[in-house]
Amino acid sequence: LLPESIIDYRELTVGKTIGSGEFAEVYEGTYRKTRVAIKVLKESNSAALFLREADIMSSLKHPNLVQLLGVAQKPDNVIYLVTEFMAKGSLLHYLTTRGRSVILKTDLLGFAIDTCEGLSYLEQNHIVHRDVAASNVLIADDNTAKVSDFGLAKSAEQNECERIKCRTKWTAPEALESKKYTHKSDMWSYGILLWEIYSYGRCPYPRIPANEVLINLKQGHRMEPPDGCPVEIGEIMRQSWLNDPDKRPTFSSILDRLKQIRERLL
Numbered sequence: 001l002l003p004e005s006i007i008d009y010r011e012l013t014v015g016k017t018i019g020s021g022e023f024a025e026v027y028e029g030t031y032r033k034t035r036v037a038i039k040v041l042k043e044s045n046s047a048a049l050f051l052r053e054a055d056i057m058s059s060l061k062h063p064n065l066v067q068l069l070g071v072a073q074k075p076d077n078v079i080y081l082v083t084e085f086m087a088k089g090s091l092l093h094y095l096t097t098r099g100r101s102v103i104l105k106t107d108l109l110g111f112a113i114d115t116c117e118g119l120s121y122l123e124q125n126h127i128v129h130r131d132v133a134a135s136n137v138l139i140a141d142d143n144t145a146k147v148s149d150f151g152l153a154k155s156a157e158q159n160e161c162e163r164i165k166c167r168t169k170w171t172a173p174e175a176l177e178s179k180k181y182t183h184k185s186d187m188w189s190y191g192i193l194l195w196e197i198y199s200y201g202r203c204p205y206p207r208i209p210a211n212e213v214l215i216n217l218k219q220g221h222r223m224e225p226p227d228g229c230p231v232e233i234g235e236i237m238r239q240s241w242l243n244d245p246d247k248r249p250t251f252s253s254i255l256d257r258l259k260q261i262r263e264r265l266l
């Protein structure tokens with residue numbers, strides 16, 4: 001961890017709880033007069049994982065990645081991970097609670113572009129996220145979407161898995177079967193994320209139980225793009241779900257295409 005990422009815990013004020021994840025409790029707080037989010041580990045035995053998340057986050061800086069401000073440790077060894085505050089919560093929450101009449105088509109495309117910007121930056125920096133999903137994208141006050149939750153992220157060379165979540169419906173077949181997590185398996189998950197965005201937060205494969213998804217995929221089954229989804233976005237989904245990882249597009253190429261779609265809409 002970089003020395004500049006160490007925060008004195010006495011400079012932090014911990015406020016009310018705003019969320020709860022698998023491993024951490026998330027609180028609202030203040031650090032040097034700025035509103036922040038403070039993640040506190042539930043069990044100390046995952047401390048190494050937590051610090052690795054902090055380590056990865058501290059080395060990354062992009063307007064579409066949730067920024068780590070620093071890490072604080074209390075005398076009783078409780079670790080605080082301090083990040084920028086994302087006022088509107090997770091993208092999944094945003095999509096499901098606001099509804100179709102409130103969210104504009106330009107908002108949906110904005111979320112798709114923002115997350116692609118963040119993931120394209122990760123691709124350039126050889127970081128595989130491994131957990132791309134609408135629940136791991138957070139929305140700022142000005143509606144900017146930022147990718148978060150680097151708990152599983154790894155540099156592209158490493159490949160073994162330490163933490164398997166119930167992410168079957170988001171995970172590429174080769175990653176499920178052989179733990180081959182790459183930028184191309186992130187691209188598969190990004191296709192699922194696009195489907196979540198354009199279905200306003202529905203659960204993927206609504207009629208298929210998670211443990212039957214892989215067998216369906218192997219038989220060639222794929223989701224249809226949601227109703228009202230632009231044709232070009234549907235085409236990106238289709239390409240992101242190609243069986244051969246090498247045939248799936250890169251994030252930088254998708255970013256160009258999404259920006260072209262936006263140009264045409266303006």
Ligand code: ADP
Nearest residue numbers: 019020021022023024026037083084085086090
């Ligand atoms: P875990 O990694 O343990 O699953 P998350 O990082 O997903 O935990 O956080 C759980 C929840 O806390 C999120 O869904 C969100 O509602 C809230 N949250 C997390 N980070 C922030 C943040 N920076 N700003 C605002 N809310 C946040």
